[in-house]
Amino acid sequence: MSVRADIHARFKLNYAGFALDVDLNLPSQGVTALFGPSGSGKSTLLRCIAGLERAAGSLTVKGEVWQDETHFLPTHQRPIGYVFQEANLFPHLSVKANLNYGFKRQPHRHDGFSLDEIVDLLGIAHLLDRKPERLSGGEKQRVAIARALAVNPRLLLMDEPLAALDLARKREILPFLERLHEALEMPVIYVTHAANEVARLADHLVVLNQGVVQSAGPLNETFSHAELPQQASDAGSAIIEARITGLQPQWHLALAGFEGGELWIRDLSFHVGQTVRFQVMARDVSLALTADHSSSIANVLPAVVDQISDGDHPGIAIVRLKIGKNYILSRLTQRSLYSLGLSVGDSVWAQIKSAAIVE
Numbered sequence: 001m002s003v004r005a006d007i008h009a010r011f012k013l014n015y016a017g018f019a020l021d022v023d024l025n026l027p028s029q030g031v032t033a034l035f036g037p038s039g040s041g042k043s044t045l046l047r048c049i050a051g052l053e054r055a056a057g058s059l060t061v062k063g064e065v066w067q068d069e070t071h072f073l074p075t076h077q078r079p080i081g082y083v084f085q086e087a088n089l090f091p092h093l094s095v096k097a098n099l100n101y102g103f104k105r106q107p108h109r110h111d112g113f114s115l116d117e118i119v120d121l122l123g124i125a126h127l128l129d130r131k132p133e134r135l136s137g138g139e140k141q142r143v144a145i146a147r148a149l150a151v152n153p154r155l156l157l158m159d160e161p162l163a164a165l166d167l168a169r170k171r172e173i174l175p176f177l178e179r180l181h182e183a184l185e186m187p188v189i190y191v192t193h194a195a196n197e198v199a200r201l202a203d204h205l206v207v208l209n210q211g212v213v214q215s216a217g218p219l220n221e222t223f224s225h226a227e228l229p230q231q232a233s234d235a236g237s238a239i240i241e242a243r244i245t246g247l248q249p250q251w252h253l254a255l256a257g258f259e260g261g262e263l264w265i266r267d268l269s270f271h272v273g274q275t276v277r278f279q280v281m282a283r284d285v286s287l288a289l290t291a292d293h294s295s296s297i298a299n300v301l302p303a304v305v306d307q308i309s310d311g312d313h314p315g316i317a318i319v320r321l322k323i324g325k326n327y328i329l330s331r332l333t334q335r336s337l338y339s340l341g342l343s344v345g346d347s348v349w350a351q352i353k354s355a356a357i358v359e
Helices: 042-050 095-104 115-122 137-150 167-183 195-201 219-223 334-340
Strands: 007-015 018-026 031-035 056-061 064-067 080-083 155-159 188-192 204-209 212-218 237-248 253-258 261-266 275-281 285-288 299-310 316-323 326-333 347-352
Touching: 007 042, 018 042, 018 204, 018 212, 031 042, 031 195, 042 056, 042 080, 042 155, 042 188, 080 137, 095 115, 095 137, 115 137, 115 167, 137 155, 137 167, 167 195, 188 195, 195 219, 195 237, 195 275, 204 219, 212 219, 219 237, 219 326, 237 261, 237 326, 261 299, 285 316, 285 326, 316 334, 316 347, 326 334, 326 347
Parallel strands: 031 188, 031 204, 080 155, 155 188
Antiparallel strands: 007 018, 007 056, 056 064, 204 212, 237 253, 237 275, 253 261, 285 347, 299 316, 299 347, 316 326
16 A cells, blocks of 8 residues: 655744754655654654744645645644643543543544544543543553544644653553554654654654754665664664564564564564564674574574664674665674675675564
8 A cells, every 4th residue: 555645844943053944745644753862853843743833834734734835724723633741631620521622622523533432442441530640651641642532633743752651651551552553544743762662653754863854764764774873873773564474382482574584583472464563673683694594593684785884983883784675784893894895785694683673
């Protein structure tokens, strides 16, 4: 299925010490992640899309002009749902009353989710009679997302919704965000600086740095660009989407197949046929000129060198490898790169530990 780029956003905004200058075509389906370090302009861009910042430029959503040189649709007239870092629930209202407030903003609903569907999707039926003070951080955010959906938006904006949560609460809410990813037909624009959230949720990626777009496109290809700042570090990684094709219960392993090969990964209660996404950390990928199946490394895949860049420290190199239509990265020393004699276009074997692959 092809994805149409039906959101066109062009903004210029100048502050003291910061300038935003973007020109983007975004898909009208799936989740687009705005990714980059703090201060890169992610939240500012989101606020421009919402109309909360009045930047110069234009915004068209599925053929409808929300902003141009002569027209500016105010925020309350834009059919958006907005989820902030903090839940911002009405403290004097119950969860159900908070949701009903959202529904009342759309008195003539002909489509969209019903209250029961939203409650089921976010798993909050047992919370409906509670006040926000009796909710955990993760529960508050699930209710905030439900309230954003209750207004029947054409576009859902999420500004680092997990940033204020501790690790346990993040793990609690991520499965519900994945359910949203599967259930929503509306486009979602999701701000984050966390690579694992990108890996689990995004279809399309926009990488921002100092107010400009460094890279934009489909998730795997864009996230794996070796020259991006985060990829030069020890935390550099690539993302692969695959389908579970086999299980080895006795070893707690699952076989994940994708165009270009198969990888043994840890079995996290997967089932055959299930679609999974995972990160392959660059530091966990070694390279060889011949296939070696005699070591403890279970995954040995043929690949082609696509890019070579410098790492974040002297003597470190980052190599981007193409495997089918997918990309992974390898972090190695310049000495190893020289010893292997690698150049762009060369064929190599990528060696990846099963235990190192991150869901």
